[in-house]
Amino acid sequence: MVQTYRPECEKSAVSQQNPSPDPSKASHAAPQSSNLPAQVPQQTPARRRLPAWNVILHDQGGPNIRDVVKTIVALTPLDSHEAAQRATQAKTNGKSLLLTTHRERAELYMIQFANHSVKVTIEAG
DSSP states (O other), X not given: OOOOOOHHHHHHXXXXXXXXXXXXXXXXXXXXXXXXXXXXXXXXOOOOOOOOEEEEEEOOSSSOHHHHHHHHHHHSSOOHHHHHHHHHHHHHHSEEEEEEEOHHXXXXXXXXXXXXXXXXXXXXX
C-alpha cells in the first residue's frame, strides 16, 4: 500500500495534541519565559567627524552679482536669499564664508565654482 503525504492529516493530529490558545485569553495571560538567551544590544561604532573646511567666496569684480547668486544656488544647498546675502557680503567686504564642509567636498566646490568663473578658496576651519 502506498501512502501519500496529506498536510491536513498532520495539522489535525498536531491540533489535537496542542490545542491552539484562545485569543481572548491571550491578552490576560502572563508572558512566558523562553530558553532563548537575552539579546545584547549592539553597540554602534563611534562616528569619526571629518575636519571642517571653509569655502570662502571672494569679490568677483567683473561678473554680475546675479550670475554669482545663480551659480551659488546651482552648486550648493543654499537658497537664493542666503546666496544673495553671501554674494553681497563678498562684494562689500572682499570675501564671505560661503559654507563649511569636509575637505573633499570643499575641493569639489572650488573646482565647480572655477568652471563657472567664480572665485572661491578653501581653508581649514
